[in-house]
Amino acid sequence: MVAPLPTIGIGLLPYVMVATFMVIGTLYVLSRLFPRSGASPDLATVILMIGLLLMTTGLWFAEIYAVLDPGDASTVSVFIALNSMMGVVGFWAVGLFLRAEEKHLPPRGWAWPFYIAVLVVGNELLMGIAFVLAQVGPAGYSAAGWAGLAAVVADGTDSVWFFGAMFVTMEFLVLWLPMPSAQRRALVGFSATAAVSPFVVVAPLEGALAMAAVMGAVFVVLFRETVRYAPVSVGYVQVAVAIVTAFGVTGVAALAFLRAPQGLWAPVPFALVSLLIMLVEALLLARWALGHAVPAPPAPRPAPSRVEESSPPSVSG
Numbered sequence: 001m002v003a004p005l006p007t008i009g010i011g012l013l014p015y016v017m018v019a020t021f022m023v024i025g026t027l028y029v030l031s032r033l034f035p036r037s038g039a040s041p042d043l044a045t046v047i048l049m050i051g052l053l054l055m056t057t058g059l060w061f062a063e064i065y066a067v068l069d070p071g072d073a074s075t076v077s078v079f080i081a082l083n084s085m086m087g088v089v090g091f092w093a094v095g096l097f098l099r100a101e102e103k104h105l106p107p108r109g110w111a112w113p114f115y116i117a118v119l120v121v122g123n124e125l126l127m128g129i130a131f132v133l134a135q136v137g138p139a140g141y142s143a144a145g146w147a148g149l150a151a152v153v154a155d156g157t158d159s160v161w162f163f164g165a166m167f168v169t170m171e172f173l174v175l176w177l178p179m180p181s182a183q184r185r186a187l188v189g190f191s192a193t194a195a196v197s198p199f200v201v202v203a204p205l206e207g208a209l210a211m212a213a214v215m216g217a218v219f220v221v222l223f224r225e226t227v228r229y230a231p232v233s234v235g236y237v238q239v240a241v242a243i244v245t246a247f248g249v250t251g252v253a254a255l256a257f258l259r260a261p262q263g264l265w266a267p268v269p270f271a272l273v274s275l276l277i278m279l280v281e282a283l284l285l286a287r288w289a290l291g292h293a294v295p296a297p298p299a300p301r302p303a304p305s306r307v308e309e310s311s312p313p314s315v316s317g
Contacts, residue, residue, distance in 0.1 A: 006135065006160065015131055015134075015135075015161070018127075019127065019131075019161055019164070019165060022056070022123070022124070022127055022165065023165050023168050023169065025052070025056070026120060026123065026124070026165070026169055027168070027169065027172050029049045029052055029053060029120075030120070030169070030172065030173060030176070031176065032045055032048075032049050033045070033046065033049050033116060033286075033289075034173075034176065034177060034286070034289040034290075036176060036178070038178050038292065040104040040105060040107065040290070041104065041105055042100065042101045042102070042103065042104050043095060043100040043101070043103040043104065043105065044092060044095045044096055044100040044101040045101075046105060046112075047091055047092050047095045047100060048088065048089075048092040050115065050116070050119065051087075051088030051091055051092065052085075052088060053116075053119035053120065053123060054088070054119065055081070055084045055085055055087075055088055056123050057119065057122060057123055057126065058081040058084055059078070059081040059082060059084075060123060060126035060127060060129075060130055061081070061126065062074070062077040062078045062080070062081040063078065063126075063130045064126065064129060064130050064133060065077055066078055067130060067133045067134050067138060068133065068138050068142075105290055106290075107290055107291055107292075108291065110283075110287060112286075112290065113283050113284075113286035113287040113290060114283060116282075116286045117279055117282035117283040117286050118279070120169065120282055121166070121275070121278050121279045121282055124161075124162050124165040124166055124169070125153075125156060125157060125162055125275065126156075127161055127162065127165065128155075128156035128157060128159040128161040128162030128165075129152060129153065129155075129156030130156075131156075131159065131161045132152065132155045132156050132159050132161075133152065136155070138152075144264055147264045147265060148264065150264065150265065150268050151264040151265070151267070151268070153268075153271065154267045154268045154270075154271035154272070155267065155271075157271035157272075157274060157275050158197070158198060158200075158201045158202075158267050158270065158271050158274070159198060160198040163194045163195070163197045163198045163274075164194075164195070164198075166194045166278050167191060167192070167194035167195045169282075170187075170191035170194065170278070170281060170282070170285075171188060171191050171192075173282070173285045173289075174187040174188055174191055174285070175188070177285065177288065177289050178292070179288070180233070180235065180236070182225045182228075182229055182232070182236050183235060183236055183239045185221055185225065186218065186221055186222055186225065186236075186239055186240065186243060187239065187243075189214070189217060189218035189221050190218055190243045190246070190247075190281075191281070192214055192218075193211060193214050193215070193218075193247075193250070194278070195214075196210040196211050196214055197211065197274055200254050200257065200270060201257060201261075201267045201270065201271075204257065204258050204261055205258075207254075208254055208258060211250070211251075211254060215247050215251070218243065218247070222240050222243065222244075226240070242284075246277050246280075246281075249273055249277070250270075250273055250274065250277065252273075253269045253270040253272075253273040253274075254270055256269050256270070257269065257270045
C-alpha cells in the first residue's frame with residue numbers, strides 16, 4: 001500500500017488549508033527560535049515556541065485517534081489538545097516571573113537542536129500519517145498488524161504532505177539563516193529533492209528520473225562552486241560531503257524500491273532513509289544556527305541612586 005497523490009478537487013481544500021496553516025506556524029516558530037539578526041533566542045521565547053510545537057504534536061495524535069476511532073472520545077481528545085494552548089501560555093508566564101527573558105540558550109551542545117529537529121520533523125510526519133489515513137482509510141493498515149503499522153508510517157513519510165511540508169521548511173531555513181552563499185546554494189539544491197521524492201513511490205520510473213535530474217543539478221553546483229572558490233573552506237567541504245553521502249544513501253534506497261515495489265514493506269526502506277536525512281538536516285541546521293548566534297549582551301547593572309551617592313558615611317559614636 002502506497003500513499004497516493006491527492007486528487008485535485010474541492011475535497012482537497014480542507015487538507016491544503018490545514019497543511020498551509022501547519023507550515024506557516026512552523027515557519028513562524030523557526031523564525032522566532034533562530035532570529036534573522038543572528039541573536040541568541042531568550043529562554044522565554046524558547047518556552048513558548050517549544051510549547052507550541054508540543055501542543056501541535058498532541059493535536060496530531062488526537063487527529064490520528066479521531067480518524068482511527070471516530071466518536072465522542074476522540075472528538076473530546078481533539079478539543080483537549082486544542083485547549084492545551086492555555087497550558088503553554090501558563091508555562092510561558094511562569095518563565096517570565098522567573099526572568100526567563102534574561103536567559104539564553106547555550107551556543108554549544110546538541111540537546112536543544114535535537115529537541116527542535118525532532119518536534120519539527122515529527123509534526124510534519126504526523127500530519128502526513130493523519131492525512132494518509134483520512135484519504136486511504138485505516139482498515140487496510142489495521143488488518144495487516146505490525147506490517148500495517150510500518151506501512152502507514154512509510155506511506156505518511158512518502159506522502160506529498162510530509163515531503164511538501166519539509167521542502168518548504170528546509171528551504172526556508174536555508175534561506176533564512178545567515179550562512180555563506182556557496183553553502184546556501186548547495187543546500188537549496190539538496191533540499192529541492194523533497195519536492196520530487198513523493199513521486200519515487202507513486203510513479204517509480206518518473207520519480208527516479210526526476211530525483212536523478214535534481215541530484216545531477218546539485219552535483220553541477222557543487223563542482224562549479226569548488227572550482228570558483230578553490231581552495232574551498234572546511235565548512236563547504238563538510239556540506240558537500242554530507243550532501244553526496246545523503247544522495248548516495250537515498251539512491252540506494254530508491255533502487256531497492258524500484259527492484260521490488262510491491263508489498264507493505266516495499267516503501268519502508270526509502271521512507272526511513274528519507275525521514276532520517278530530513279531529521280539530520282534539520283538537526284545540523286539548528287545546531288549551526290545556535291552555534292553561530294550572537295551572544296546576548298550582559299544585563300546592565302543598576303546605577304546607584306542619587307540618595308546613596310550624596311549621603312555621607314555614618315559615624316559611630
